[in-house]
Amino acid sequence: MSLRVLSLPDPRLRAVCAPVGQVDDEVRALAKDMLAAMYAAPGRGLAAPQVGVMKRLFVMDTTWKEGEPSPAVFVDPVVLARSQQLARGAEGCLSIPGFTVEVERPAAVRLGWTALDGSAAEGWFDGFAAVCVQHEVDHLDGRLCIDLLSEAERGEIEARFAGAAA
Numbered sequence: 001m002s003l004r005v006l007s008l009p010d011p012r013l014r015a016v017c018a019p020v021g022q023v024d025d026e027v028r029a030l031a032k033d034m035l036a037a038m039y040a041a042p043g044r045g046l047a048a049p050q051v052g053v054m055k056r057l058f059v060m061d062t063t064w065k066e067g068e069p070s071p072a073v074f075v076d077p078v079v080l081a082r083s084q085q086l087a088r089g090a091e092g093c094l095s096i097p098g099f100t101v102e103v104e105r106p107a108a109v110r111l112g113w114t115a116l117d118g119s120a121a122e123g124w125f126d127g128f129a130a131v132c133v134q135h136e137v138d139h140l141d142g143r144l145c146i147d148l149l150s151e152a153e154r155g156e157i158e159a160r161f162a163g164a165a166a
């Protein structure tokens with residue numbers, strides 16, 4: 001199934017998603033479709049609410065644009081730990097097309113999640129992968145990277161999308 005990526009001001013981007021729980025064939029099919037939609041966008045990360053599925057799941061591939069694909073699927077991800085060290089970087093979002101924002105986040109995070117085979121997984125992410133993981137987990141709680149900007153800067157970007165609802 002071909003999925004459409006939602007953009008601001010769609011209210012689904014501001015909702016808190018429900019846990020997936022059991023990983024079944026439906027979840028695996030969704031993950032496959034989300035990876036396809038992410039590559040087509042083209043992007044490096046895509047969370048389920050961005051395609052209108054209000055479940056805690058995201059897909060990521062931080063290296064494919066450099067010619068080395070590394071597709072990954074994270075079901076029911078939880079940030080278990082954050083580094084005290086912060087890193088500032090540029091972030092874009094497929095749901096906020098045309099904008100790149102400079103924001104600060106922990107430089108490294110430890111994530112726990114369920115893999116597509118149903119097993120529990122855990123690992124540290126740093127560099128761009130840390131940025132991506134935090135950006136995508138935020139989506140599952142209805143948070144967007146523009147929320148890390150000042151209220152004025154966020155308002156300016158949101159105003160550009162006001163009235164853009166189909």
Ligand code: ZN
Pocket residue numbers: 092093094095135139
């Ligand atoms: Zn995003």
